[in-house]
Amino acid sequence: MVSVIKCKCPRCRQSNIFCDPNPYNFSKMFLMPVHCDKCGLKFDKEPGFFYGAMYVGYGLSVAYLVSFYVAMWVLIQEFEVETYLLLSIGSLVGLTPVIFRISRSVWLTMFEKYDAEAISKWEAKSKGKDIDNPCIEV
Numbered sequence: 001m002v003s004v005i006k007c008k009c010p011r012c013r014q015s016n017i018f019c020d021p022n023p024y025n026f027s028k029m030f031l032m033p034v035h036c037d038k039c040g041l042k043f044d045k046e047p048g049f050f051y052g053a054m055y056v057g058y059g060l061s062v063a064y065l066v067s068f069y070v071a072m073w074v075l076i077q078e079f080e081v082e083t084y085l086l087l088s089i090g091s092l093v094g095l096t097p098v099i100f101r102i103s104r105s106v107w108l109t110m111f112e113k114y115d116a117e118a119i120s121k122w123e124a125k126s127k128g129k130d131i132d133n134p135c136i137e138v
Contacts, residue, residue: 003109007101010109012039012118017105019135023097031135032104039118040126043108044138050104057103061092064099 003013007021015036020028035042044050068088072079092099115121 010112040122053107
């Protein structure tokens, strides 16, 4: 679960899934390495692989909005709907880059399991060679 929130590789839990760890750097928001530097996991498995992450992002957004409503109902009890809409949607827009990254991390983790020996397997396979790993827009 920690690797999902920190956007780490689901196989080795060492390398970052995104080239820039700052989700609010909008010019590099979509950039991901081709594969994991530590274990060699290919992040973009096929064209359109991350379309499924949109459903995860939708679920996270709905969960956020519902929990925001419940929190306002418990804490403020008598609030205007306009206040809820303004605060919840405003904060959701601010959290969109974070939700985007977490949804991609969740989607990737659903298809890969943790392998404690992944790094040593990759080192044996690559034989210590530096393999080109450019950041691409996925």
